[in-house]
Amino acid sequence: MRPDTPLPWINYLGSEEFFGIVSNTAAGYSFFRDARLRRLTRYRYNNAPLDLGGRYLYVRDDETGDYWSPSSQPTRGALDEYRCRHGLGYTVIGSQRDRIEVETLYLVPLGQTLELWRTRVVNQRPEPARLSLFGAVEFCLWDAADDATNFQRNLSVGEVEIEDGVVFHTSEYRERRNHFAYFACSGPVVGFDTQREAFLGPYRGWDRPVAVEEGRCRGSVAHGWAPCGVQHVRVELDPCESREVVFLLGYAENPPEAKFDPPGSGRVDKRRVRPVLERYLEPRSAEIALDELRTRWGELLAALQVRTPSVHADRMVNVWNQYQCMVTFNLSRSASLFESGVGRGMGFRDSNQDLLGFVHLVPERARARILDLAATQLPSGGAYHQYQPLTKRGNDAIGSGFNDDPLWLILAVAAYAKETGDLSILQEPVPYDGRPGTETPLYEHLRRALGYTLDRLGPHGLPLIGRADWNDCLNLNCFSETPGESFQTAANREGGAAESIFIGGLFALAARELAGIARRLGDPEQAELAEAAGRRIADAVRRHGWDGEWFRRAYDYDGAPVGAAENEEGRIYVEPQGMCVLGGIGLDDGLAARALASVRTHLATPHGIVLLQPAYSRYRVELGEISSYPPGYKENGGVFCHTNPWIMIAESLLGDGDAAFDYYLRINPSAREDLSDVHRCEPYVYAQMIAGKDAPTHGEAKNSWLTGAAAWNLVAVTQWILGIRPDFDGLRVDPCLPAEWDGFAAERRFRGALYRILVRKPPGARARASCLLVDGERVEGTLVPPAPAGSTVDVVAELVPVESELPAGTGEQPVPLPG
Ligand code: GLC
């Protein structure tokens, strides 16, 4: 293995409060809860080399003076061997140079607000080795945005305390903060530094610190400038001897009224931290913490395990795709190598979709998230585009009036109800705009979400797009001419007629979901209202949204079609082809099949399905940000991985498992590993975008990790291709597989019971399930009724060949409640 992957390939540490990003060279940063407001270590974005700023470790041979970084960065010296293993919540980086073997395990123990770097040094030489180890972090002055800009203040406020060999970062603790960070080491510590320039030496960088070069720290105490934490340890090893050293970066808070010890002394009260240090500087603690993490992840992932003929499907579904879903659920779009951690809050639309791939893992957390999201909804049924996780209030910083936003809440609630069977969530009192006293049951929020669309229909009876819909960059009311102006917040023109066919499809889907919920709540009247509204919009889509060979995308401010054959560029868009079919539009009159054929002809590439064709070659003021990207990138014709699974699902609805799985593999990260020189991003997580065919770098991925592609791909492959799909009244097993497969096996935890599923299929044929064997009993259809919690259920599906397509939507009609 080599450390110079095409781009830094990262992992995430932590899953509750303390988080870190760690790359394959140990670069990245750590934060407590909020990547902007409680940033613990400093990171320089857009640096050269790219991932500089991290968990620095230096090894020095005290005989020869030779020194290096065992994770390659920041010295980038030659390594005789190198390996990096990213695991679930932990990372191990090991290397060898000159027969000194160093392996470091990085992790955040469950329930703790600290990270450990447990380093094991082994002397493979035939003679004794005298070594120094330096561990170093550069502290961030808490608010990452301010830290990177406000130098007149920040270069003077840095403070530290040093006690018993532990470095405490205490900037601003003297005044209004009651939290601090600390950096410690299991020792034996022979020196420390806390002033960056003292450690590095003048005009030097992290690649060549003078203290490492000379093998001696300065014992510097930071006053202002750039506080850092450096711990120096000496290790003497006989041949074959090894030693473990633990470095610990922690975060702690004191009650505001008891900050100092002794009271009034101005010195940080460290009484809470001492027992933590004692426990976690013990090398065995890291091993125990790792075991606990493994157990935890084992339990989580046991909710869904599959064995299919495809190693790429297995790898992604069983581990990495679910893991990515956890990360996106936790962090939304805040902190990655492409999201700076200072800008975006939690997206309303994004978080609702993230939940679709997460709800089976920890349903209780999904429930709490739904209630948080709904509490930011506006009385009109509309939504803020984003909210701040710390305050849970909606924020207008990124604008509002994205007219698709509220509909995603219905999808999220339906997914939760289907997964858990818990309808009580619909009765939860939830406020509007975070204002106490405005509570209504969540159910009413969903009705208002539908109502919001119905109150905003345009001249064709189609939903008005507002500022934008799912495609943030299709800004039909914006007309921005000012350089640098944000398309998300620019004042929009009033009175336009811009309509979205995509929202039409999404509305049809959401209306069906709400009807399903209403039926089960014993509210058939509401169910019929929702269904009627869904039919009405679907009708408008059929009449005014069909272009002849595919669904149009929108109508612009002046009522001209977007995504139509008559357009010179942007003739066909992917989003309405997927979402209209998901909404059930065109399934029985052939439009869906034609739309998907057009996708294949015009949009499919070996690297996935591009968002539109032809890409816009110049800026079009009437379309907005979409035409601001160079052709082939991002929304302007990139392979937007979030939209591809909609087509996979649509193909499954039409019974074409070959097409669905083929599209699945084209963007499956594991299947793209051999293309890493082209793909460049991590071959284990989805990226938001792969450059489209109009781009010179066609096939190159960007914006990995924090993307709705994670949840939707998991849904597409597990619920539609493998067909294991939670439904209101049980677990559906209705696969739509590639013809050549002979079946697969799966285990699915569902409402507390374990379903062991075996699907057998005649190879070489298209086949679907028409009945199931449930614990040996024949059940007609594809629905397994829920079993008591704690039980194990064996489900066998013998698929039977079908001539061509099945009438799509089979079995999807909500089953009326008995009585
Ligand atoms: C990004 C945004 C998402 C949006 C998509 C398309 O992924 O996070 O909300 O739907 O871009 O513009």
Ligand code: GLC
């Ligand atoms: C989404 C889009 C991106 C756009 C941004 C604006 O992330 O993918 O292209 O610039 O939203 O907030």
